[in-house]
Amino acid sequence: MQEREKRPRRRGRTTLIVAAAAVLGIVAGTAVGYKIQADRPPTALPVLAQQGLTYPAKALPKGQAPVALSAKEDSLVRTDGDLRKLLIPKPGGTKTATTPVFQGATMPFDKWLTPAEYAYEFTEEAQMFTYHAENDIRRIAAEDFEQGEYKMFAVRLVQFRNGVTAGASDFAADQQSYMSGTKIGAGYEGDEVKGSGNARYYIFPVENKAGYLPNYEARALGYRGDVMFDIHIFDTHKISKSDIRALAERQLGRL
Template sequence: MEPNDTIPAAPEGPAPVPPAPTEPPAVADAPVRRRPRGRTTLIIAAAALLGISGGAAVGYGIQAERAPTPLPALSQPGLGHPAKPLSADRAPAPLPAAQDRRVRTDGDLRKLLVDRPKGAKKTLTDELGLDDGWLPLDQYAETYYDDPHFMFESFSELDLRRVASVGWRQGKHRETGVQLLQFRSGDRNGAAEHFGDQLMYMPWDRNGAGNQGDPVKGSREGRYFLFPVERKAGYLPSYRARALAVRGDIVLDINIFDTVPIGKKDIRMLAERQLERL
């Protein structure tokens, strides 16, 4: 410094503070690569499959090397069948006709129909000599069904063999008809099918009796029904009762018509009497 130089005056106030160094921006963490989830399951499944396959192969090899186990003979000695037919004096006697149902049903089916009650009158066709106890298929379908053409075809498909019929009149307007429908034996059980079809619609209000009916004694599924009265202007009221049952290849179908109420006892007892004869 020279002699004539002056010392600069000190600045007023505190000295300026240098700014603090700023922190570097945070760097985001890099994403971690995860193991696929399905790879472990696939490895375990493959190992299990290899273990099962290997075990089966080893077991098959062991079994194949073993000696075969002998099986028992198919023919068994000492069976109860006789070597020769029995002689006539030792052969069992055939069942009597009273116990052999097939003998009765293969014979004259009309003989199994119930007898007319005492005091009952013959039907008009019977009085004219037109009723021989057999009812042709078309005539039966025409008499008792609303759609005779359909029923005729149905009976043909079910292989209906014959229909034995008997009828009578009582009082002023009561008419009773009893039919035995016999079906042939074949691929279809015609008797059971026809009985089931008829029984199915009986509880319906349309064409049926509108009720479940009551069981017929001596029959597993047989039932009898009372229909609701039908009234039409200018006509007497119409009452009807019907009974259905099946036994073997024969279906029992009984109908009673009257202009006065029909008691349950009338149709029930008639059905039981007819069923006993089968």
């Protein structure tokens, strides 16, 4: 299993030097900016209610209240319900796994994992459990699939409570941050899931070890609203980008 952990980034001395220069630039440019702006004619502001961005789309008769958003239009209606129903269906040719995908971890019971069980899927489980507790994790829907003798899939939907922290986006960004590393990551920035703006998928370099079958791994990460998705594929044969991308697109479409 690849190591996955929360790691803070350091700020170097160069950053401080650039920041100091930026402050000087702001001070020097302020007076010039005021002068230029004062000589310009006033610019009309755009209307606040722009086409296609208001709800309802057309003005209602006086006294009539707007109709509530449908479940299809309101993502919170979907994610506040049974989160397990948003898991992607089993890919064709697969079945529910008979053993955990992650070595030593717990099989999802009734498609749920507790925060402690989920944290155990990480190398630094105590650190991960603390991270999720501090970021107000709510629940984890999970399912493991298998195909043939060695191909396995793990799908996780990690939901955070709506509060002062952006748990889903922060956790997805944190996990993506090290995926470009060559030691524990995939070694590159990954490929964007089209239309998502934040989801990416990765193919890891093959892991060869004497006396063992080759280990191939692919991973997809992203979020929508308060739910972060994390998908893994493991196999002893090469995994194509289209395989992991298709799963990511399907999962994103259900959130």
